Every structure is written in C-alpha cells, then in structure tokens.
Amino acid sequence: MSAVEVLAGVDIVALRLSEEGTLQVLLLRRQREPYAGQWALPGVLVNGRCADASLDAAAARALADKARLQPQYLEQVATVGNGLRDPRGWSLSTCYLALLAPDAEPQDESLRFVDLSRVTAGQQALPFDHTQLVRLAAERLRGKSVYSSLPLYLLAPRFTVTEALTAFQACLGEPVQHTTLRGRLERMKAQGWISDTGEKNYPKMGRPQNLLEHRPQESEAFIFDRSLLA
Numbered sequence: 652m653s654a655v656e657v658l659a660g661v662d663i664v665a666l667r668l669s670e671e672g673t674l675q676v677l678l679l680r681r682q683r684e685p686y687a688g689q690w691a692l693p694g695v696l697v698n699g700r701c702a703d704a705s706l707d708a709a710a711a712r713a714l715a716d717k718a719r720l721q722p723q724y725l726e727q728v729a730t731v732g733n734g735l736r737d738p739r740g741w742s743l744s745t746c747y748l749a750l751l752a753p754d755a756e757p758q759d760e761s762l763r764f765v766d767l768s769r770v771t772a773g774q775q776a777l778p779f780d781h782t783q784l785v786r787l788a789a790e791r792l793r794g795k796s797v798y799s800s801l802p803l804y805l806l807a808p809r810f811t812v813t814e815a816l817t818a819f820q821a822c823l824g825e826p827v828q829h830t831t832l833r834g835r836l837e838r839m840k841a842q843g844w845i846s847d848t849g850e851k852n853y854p855k856m857g858r859p860q861n862l863l864e865h866r867p868q869e870s871e872a873f874i875f876d877r878s879l880l881a
C-alpha cells in the first residue's frame with residue numbers, strides 16, 4: 652500500500668436472539684492476514700474495483716457473500732478511522748448493525764455465533780477494533796429499543812407477546828413490564844404495524860398463545876410515544 656492510500660471497508664455486527672433469550676453476534680474466522688485464523692466481524696474492503704453502489708450495498712454484500720445470510724434489518728452505526736486499527740496502515744471502517752431472524756444458522760465451520768455479552772465484556776477478544784465496533788452497535792440497539800419496535804426484527808415474522816418481551820429485555824439488558832409492552836404493541840396494531848393472525852402457537856410448556864404478525868410499514872422501526880422503561 653502506498654503512503655497516500657487509505658483502506659476503506661464495512662464491518663457488520665449481525666445479531667441473533669438465541670433460544671435462551673440472549674443476544675449472539677456472528678463471527679467469521681479470517682482466512683487471510685492480518686489476523687489469519689482469528690474470529691472477527693464479517694467485513695469487506697470497498698476500495699478499488701468493488702461493484703457496490705453504496706456503503707449500504709457493501710454491507711449487504713458482506714453478509715451475503717461471507718455469511719450467506721440476509722438481515723431483517725440493517726442500519727449504519729458509525730465510521731471509525733485511524734492509523735492504528737489495521738496493521739496495514741490508515742483505514743476507515745463503517746460499522747453496520749444487522750438484525751437476523753432467530754433461525755439464522757452458520758452455513759459452515761468458518762462462521763459461528765457467540766454470546767454478545769462475552770464480546771462486550773472483552774472475554775472473547777476480537778482483532779482490529781472490532782470489540783469497540785460491537786460495543787457501538789450494541790449501544791445503538793439498546794438506545795433505540797427504549798423508544799422503538801427495533802427488537803421485533805430479531806423475531807420470526809409471526810411471534811407471541813412473550814417472545815417480544817424476551818427480545819426487548821435482551822436488547823435493553825433489563826426487565827420490561829409485560830403490561831407496558833402490551834400497550835405499545837396495541838398501538839402498533841392500531842397503526843397497521845402488527846396484525847392478529849387469529850392463530851395460536853402451542854409451546855412444549857405452558858398455555859397456547861396468540862400469534863401476532865409483524866408488518867413493518869417502512870424499513871425503519873415503529874417509534875413509541877413514550878419510553879418502554881417509563
């Protein structure tokens with residue numbers, strides 16, 4: 652790399668809700684140097700001859716090419732850049748938050764999900780500044796989950812109130828009142844963002860529960876008029 656070149660890329664913090672109700676982040680074992688063999692965020696460089704029309708397109712490509720997964724939601728979080736984060740020289744990374752369906756599975760042994768809390772706590776070390784990128788994305792998700800329906804993008808399109816509660820609590824990292832969430836979901840129903848399917852799920856334990864359907868009216872999330880934690 653010449654002295655005047657700057658590497659530019661995108662990195663994806665792709666999250667999934669586990670069966671246990673915890674958030675997990677997708678990691679990819681790097682094939683090449685630097686940090687060959689280490690688990691890192693899936694990312695691609697966008698310098699040079701890449702065909703992507705935009706950073707958003709590059710982020711979608713990174714997930715599609717490297718993980719063969721389609722996100723239910725994708726949002727740009729931040730751009731970081733300096734001369735230290737990549738040993739190849741000055742670099743910029745635009746970090747994206749991607750929310751995956753709960754049945755998103757690693758397609759081969761070069762991919763795996765690990766507990767988000769292990770990464771944010773530094774127990775699972777990541778190369779480059781990827782730990783910092785994960786923390787930024789997790790903070791964005793937490794902040795938006797206070798006042799929007801974002802966590803619903805971590806569920807299957809058909810979900811129960813109990814599953815919604817699990818998703819919100821995982822994103823916020825604290826308990827949410829069942830009745831408060833119900834009220835917010837009712838408001839979404841009134842605006843056409845959620846519909847009643849008239850069907851029930853039949854869990855292994857407990858009583859059957861009504862199945863709701865998430866019907867996003869835009870690519871963003873529904874904004875609540877009051878905080879979910881109020």
Ligand SMILES: O=P(O)(O)OC[C@H]1O[C@@H](O)[C@H](O)[C@@H]1O
Nearest residue numbers: 660694695696737742744779
């Ligand atoms: O995988 P290659 O193309 O080598 O490089 C991409 C990585 O280089 C780093 O700056 C980025 O954070 C990104 O993850």
